[in-house]
Amino acid sequence: MPWPTRTRKTAKTGKMKRLFNILIVFALTLPIQAQETDSLVAACLNQSDWFRLQEVYRTDSSRISPFLRLFSKAMLNHFLGRPKAAVNTLRQLLRDYQGELGSSNLISLVAMLGQNYSLLDDNKQAAAVLQNLVNAYKDKIDSTSLAPYVARQHNYRGLSEYDLYQAEQPKTIYQIPFKVQEVGDSAQSLFFADGWLNGHKGSFVLDTGASYNVITPDLAAAYGLKTIDGSVLAKGIKTLEGQTAIAESLQIGDLRLRNVPFVVLDLQKGDRIPAQALAPLKLIIGQPLLRRFASCTFDFTQNTLTLHADSTVSSNLTDLRPNLCFTSGGVLQVNTGDGRRHYPLVLDSGATTSWMGPDYYKDHTADVAREGKWDIKGGAGYGGVSYTSQFVMPQITLTIGETTFSMKQIPVITMSTEQNNIDGGAGRLGNDFFHRWQQLTIDYTRMTLELK
Known part of the structure; x- marks a missing residue:
């Protein structure tokens, strides 16, 4: 998110x-x-x-x-x-x-x-x-x-009262143009796709690290989404409860769907971030929609997200073992190694930057303390703000499958003021990681990540 x-x-x-x-x-x-x-x-x-x-x-x-x-x-x-x-x-x-x-x-x-x-x-x-x-x-x-x-x-x-995600014009491939846009005055960017929700124009964040499709309460009311009974919990800095609401129609690129569920969440609840900074973040497309397709490809040569009805991983990779898995919350982790151990890093286009977490720090304490520059940084999520103690490493070299790459000036979080699910674990690969590649393909059929 x-x-x-x-x-x-x-x-x-x-x-x-x-x-x-x-x-x-x-x-x-x-x-x-x-x-x-x-x-x-x-x-x-x-x-x-x-x-x-x-x-x-x-x-x-x-x-x-x-x-x-x-x-x-x-x-x-x-x-x-x-x-x-x-x-x-x-x-x-x-x-x-x-x-x-x-x-x-x-x-x-x-x-x-x-x-x-x-x-x-x-x-x-x-x-x-x-x-x-x-x-x-x-x-x-x-x-x-x-x-x-x-x-x-x-x-x-x-x-159960709805036939969810019904395609109006079924195709084998859907193209969704996106733009890389700065958020507020943060000088940090996310991926936005223009589209329509219940006939209303909107800008949607494409977020591989989101457990849900999300809409804010004001837009859910203005766009006429239909809420249903029950609730879901979204865990971030703190836990927030939201209702599910159904959009009768969604169009992004040439993808047109009917009966698309969104979770209605107040993104400002408990936060001290100015309202104008959150203004662009009212509509989010997450894993519930993306994983309905066999695979999706982020093409940064054309700034296009392509959704495939069939698996597109090359035939010579048929024996490749999965290097992706879902967390219990429904977001993706990719199996990432550093030459010593492997780390399940969240694959998160909704995070503007990448970082390594406390699990990585515990395995590399001496190296991080020797080579990193210590700092305290603040960050926001559902329900509030947390502050983390971190070391910024000049470079960390990682491997995914047979692809080795280096991340420069990458934070390693040692601890957080809040016991939350964001800053913990092994870490995240944000959209600065996505930008490194001409194409990044998530294959949901074979559960593989292919980088070009």
Whole structure:
């Protein structure tokens, strides 16, 4: 989610780590090699390390105990963007291993099942799954803990009344021109595409790091979007609650869609950023729309976003393993290495600059302290402003797949005044990273990032 002046990215990240407190005592009866493999799998799950887990699963699947094998398969299907397969494996996991899961994990997995039904546009079934969950636990846990699932159930029910994202003129390729435009007086830029929403002209931020399509309350009212029951939570500096609203029509470039959901959020709530600085940031196109296509290509030679109905990765890359995954909040991470370790960096065209996070700092403390220049910077996101302690490194060299590149004057965040999901983790690749390439292709079918 874009912000002017020392951008900090908002992303709804989940509560998955509590899901993966996997106990593998049962594995003690297995051969030593199987115990070791199970321990490695459990570590990957607890760390939400999907890239490492896919390698372990690919090479040692036969050595993983049946429960953790199925659990791993379900997580990989979910986080590697395969909702149909995720539904099947989650249903099998919930059916065959309720005893091993425990109530907390079971609740989280049922919620995940509902999410995948929704990704398949079966919101009626998603609502039924959540309704069954609420009915089963309404007398077992307190209403406050149950409230998010009730809200989600209502939201799915409201969405089920619409045929979402219906193309008016179906095509195999859609072209969306965009412009690189400064935000406020920040001297920092974002990608904007002109378009129409319910017949009203608007300028949309193209934001690969946004969990939702977003609209502000004033525009939602002025443009006549229809709100539905239920709510969603957007986590940034602080957590904000928003309602889903349906736009009858959306046009950007030659893409024309009907029944497009947006989350209505007050971007100024809790912020001390001047209103004029936020004025351009009222309409945001995020992952919910982008991931409906097989792939999308940012072409910076022509300033055009191309949405493809079919996968476009070159045929000689058919055996390439995924280097993209989704977070539990629905934004993309790319598997990035530095020669020592790999880091899942959020791929975020809605952040004006890139940075490395505390996870990177912990692995490179001595190097960063020796080579970096210390500073304190302020940044804004949903719900407020945070200040970070950071070192600006003269250069960091990274690798994605077979492509190696260097980022100059890149901040490394050591800590933040707020416990939030923006400044934490391994870091982000913002639109300064996007600008480095002539073309950047996100393939949602193969979950690969191709750079040219």
